[in-house]
Every structure is written in structure tokens, then in C-alpha cells.
Amino acid sequence: MEIVLKDVSFCYRRGDIKGDDVLKGVNLRLQEKKCYLLTGPCGSGKTTLALLLKGLLVPTSGSIFLKNGNISLSSLQDAIGLSFQFPEEQFFKETVEEEIAYGPIMHNLDRIDERARDGLNSIGLPYEQFSKYSPFDLSCGEQRRLAIASVIACDPLWYVFDEPTAGLDFEGRSKIVELVKNFIREKKTVIIISQELELFLDLCDEIMVLEEGMVKLMVDTKTFLEKETLNEIKVFLPYHNRVLRILRNRGWEIPVSSTDPLNAASIIVEYKIDKNRRSLEKRR
Ligand SMILES: Nc1ncnc2c1ncn2[C@@H]1O[C@H](COP(=O)(O)OP(=O)(O)O)[C@@H](O)[C@H]1O
């Protein structure tokens, strides 16, 4: 099954006034059981695209449809677990436990209490400690985790995480990465919207770059990192990839697509040793 976006454009309206297109002729195919990283500068249309996928917005022109699916698009959209970029916008219950139970109740799921407890614990908000808090009294990072826990509690097959690590500390970010790894192992479909490439590049099957409402690139990670013209694309590459690219620009014949900093360090050291050895041999 795959979700297909065909020539999708979208503009927001303010009353009767039509704004500019914030998505312009987007063509995408998103297959189930794959992990995608959607990135691009602020204002490029990533959140708008997430809302279209979830069916909370409809394209101004173009279409979204399912291919090879045995359910309707709206059933799939209903079942997509979307965690919002600004979680405080989605809370409306008085306590954390009511907030997290809301999704499973709305989806007529069983084991509501267990889902709420497991969802919170899995994201590092111990249920016993947080269940009676007001969602609005949580810190920004805790709110983000609650938003994600609320999605996990529904156990969807498709996840869309909009900037899931924004505002989280090292531990919180690591927890999100671990969760995503688990979802991938469980063969869920995961779409991560993030500018923190170093966290997700080696997990995703494909990376999509949006710029000014257009898909600039949609390739696998290795092809992405090896791309000669990557500096023309407005993304913040992991530090070690930038170093590898600088060295290659200086004439080093090294691969630049490593997603592991330790591996990148080995590439640099080995190349240097090899280079020294060759220049010694030349001198002899
Ligand atoms: N509710 C809205 N009403 C009007 N314009 C909006 C609204 N939401 C977003 N926009 C505009 O749409 C563009 C894309 O925004 P968004 O999808 O949030 O981008 P991103 O998530 O990549 O930062 C921006 O120019 C933004 O100002």
C-alpha cells in the first residue's frame, strides 16, 4: 500500500482572501513499512504536508490517493498517528491521564489504562508521577513527550512525527530515536519531520527535502550524502559529513556518506596514514 500525492498544491485562506501557494505541485509516493525523513527550511511547507497526509487539510488542487490499499484513504488518514509540532495546541483535557486516554477512547480501542500507562512510560514520563498533572503545567519538552505518548497509545500503523525532538534534552532525543528504531523493527510506517539530520539520517529509507513548497529531492540517504550539489540545498548536514566534504573538496579521495562519526574518523585516519605511506614510498 502507498499514499500517492499527485500535483498537490495548497494555499491557506484568511477569510475570503486566498494566500500564496505554500505547497506547489508536490508529487510523492509514500510506501507502507518504510521510514521517511522530511526536511527543509522553516516555512518550506513540512507541517502543511503533514496536515494534508492526515486529512486535516485538503489540497487546493491535485489529489491524494491510496494505491494497492484495501481500505479507503479516509480510514487510513483516521488511523495515522500524527504528533503535532506545537503539542500545546492539541491538549484540551485536564489531566495527563485523560489526555493520553482520549485517543484510544475515540478509536474504540481496548485496554485504555494499560495503553495510557505504557505510552507514558515508554517516552520517559513515569505514569505514577505524571498522570494527575495538567498537560499545561508540563515543561515544553514534557509536553512534546506527552503528545508523542498520546499517539503511541493508539498504536497506529502509520506515524507522522512533526519535529519530535525540538525542545528535548539529550536523554529525550535519545528516547525518540530508540522509539523510532522500535517502530521500524515492528514494520510501522514512519514519517519524521525534522531538521536534525544527524539523529535520523541512518534510520530512514528515503530523505525528502522541501524548499519553498516544492520537493527539491527525494533519495536514499547514501545518494543524498554523496550528492555533489548538496551545498545548494538548504539543510544542516551532520558535522562529520561537512568535514568529510571539506576534505574531499581539498582533493581527498574519500567517501562522504558515512552516517557514523566514528566511522568518519576512521576514514580520515586511514586515508592520512595511507597518504603518508605513499609519500614515503615515493621519496625512497
Ligand atoms: N494556518 C495558517 N494560515 C496561514 N498561513 C500559514 C498557516 N500555517 C502555515 N502558514 C504558512 O505556510 C507556509 C508553510 O508553513 P509550514 O507548513 O508550517 O512550514 P514548515 O513546517 O516547513 O516550517 C509558511 O509560509 C507559513 O507562514
Ligand SMILES: [Mg+2]
Ligand atoms: Mg513545521
